[in-house]
Amino acid sequence: MQHKFFRFHIHVFTWRSVVSEDIIALILALFIFIVPTSAAMRFQERSLYIDDSQPGATASYTLSWRYMSPQPVGSVDILFCNNPIPYEACVKPAGLDASNAVLSEQLGEIGFSILSKSANHIVLSRPPGMISAIPASYKFDNIINPTGSTSAFAVRLRSHASLNGTGPQIDFGSVRGQVTNGVGLETQVPPMLIFCVAEEVSEGCTQTSESNYTDMGQLNARSTLLAQSQMAVGTNASGGFVITANGSSMAAGTNVIDSIPTPTQSIQGVNQFGINLVANNTPVVGSDPEGEWANAAAEIDYSIPNQYKYVSGDVIAYSPNVSLMKKFTVSYIVNSSPNLRAGVYTTTISYIASGRF
Numbered sequence: 001m002q003h004k005f006f007r008f009h010i011h012v013f014t015w016r017s018v019v020s021e022d023i024i025a026l027i028l029a030l031f032i033f034i035v036p037t038s039a040a041m042r043f044q045e046r047s048l049y050i051d052d053s054q055p056g057a058t059a060s061y062t063l064s065w066r067y068m069s070p071q072p073v074g075s076v077d078i079l080f081c082n083n084p085i086p087y088e089a090c091v092k093p094a095g096l097d098a099s100n101a102v103l104s105e106q107l108g109e110i111g112f113s114i115l116s117k118s119a120n121h122i123v124l125s126r127p128p129g130m131i132s133a134i135p136a137s138y139k140f141d142n143i144i145n146p147t148g149s150t151s152a153f154a155v156r157l158r159s160h161a162s163l164n165g166t167g168p169q170i171d172f173g174s175v176r177g178q179v180t181n182g183v184g185l186e187t188q189v190p191p192m193l194i195f196c197v198a199e200e201v202s203e204g205c206t207q208t209s210e211s212n213y214t215d216m217g218q219l220n221a222r223s224t225l226l227a228q229s230q231m232a233v234g235t236n237a238s239g240g241f242v243i244t245a246n247g248s249s250m251a252a253g254t255n256v257i258d259s260i261p262t263p264t265q266s267i268q269g270v271n272q273f274g275i276n277l278v279a280n281n282t283p284v285v286g287s288d289p290e291g292e293w294a295n296a297a298a299e300i301d302y303s304i305p306n307q308y309k310y311v312s313g314d315v316i317a318y319s320p321n322v323s324l325m326k327k328f329t330v331s332y333i334v335n336s337s338p339n340l341r342a343g344v345y346t347t348t349i350s351y352i353a354s355g356r357f
Helices: 002-038
Strands: 044-050 058-066 073-081 102-107 113-117 121-129 136-144 153-160 169-177 193-198 225-235 241-246 272-276 315-319 323-335 350-355
Touching: 044 169, 058 153, 102 113, 193 350, 225 241, 225 350, 241 323, 315 323
Parallel strands: none
Antiparallel strands: 044 058, 058 136, 073 121, 073 153, 102 136, 113 121, 153 169, 193 225, 225 323, 241 315, 241 350, 272 323
């Protein structure tokens, strides 16, 4: 009995070794060469980019993936659902609307157009063609985001050989996305106007001489009295700045040295009070404006060398837009006639800078 069992065992082992291994190899070969071309594969490198993630916003959606199966593709079915699982019923995300979607860009596998679309369903179609190994992407404009921001939604994807998204699927997959209420950030550059006036100032107003008084000396019909002061200004106002000069002419009680109403040269022996904001050589006094900002300048009537003027309230310097920083030197001249009445002639000139924000 034991002897028969042993022979039977040997017989079965030999048959399995010789016959079944060939059959198994054939089955494996058939599996390798047949199954991949008949079974659906998952899209790889899937992604979704939304350019505006605010709930309910109209946004552009860019879907990307890599086709995997080596079969001609004629259509792609794109379905927006709450759930990514393909065999479960699709529930449209609340508020989402793709019915006005426009295919604005396609890369990789191209030639597609929108065959049909609804609130949550888009079908792309093209003449069936073999796929390539490069990733593909499709951008859709005018999609309205879901209104809920507490849960994600899904985009289910299927490729088909047919032109209309029907029939056996070739590749499939899904991506997830979620809209959110963004973090709001806000800042501002505060309005800025820097202005200083003194006998001498630094260009950035970091230092001044802290002196605002000048004794010009004794009036004489054969000489011109001179003085100068400085001011610096800068602003980030989009409309720039203006500086006005304000105050009366030189006076001693009711006796007044007339100010110069139009740009005029200095004339000894004539009652004159005037200013300008440039370098002069007749007489020698003043300096041209200093600073890199060429858009800040002395007003035309006060920027003519050797010509002086003073009208209270006049704009004497300005910039049409942002200007940081500019220094101006104001030159003062006083001439007097021989018959000018005796007295202490004084005036106070106030400079007002305004930013046009």
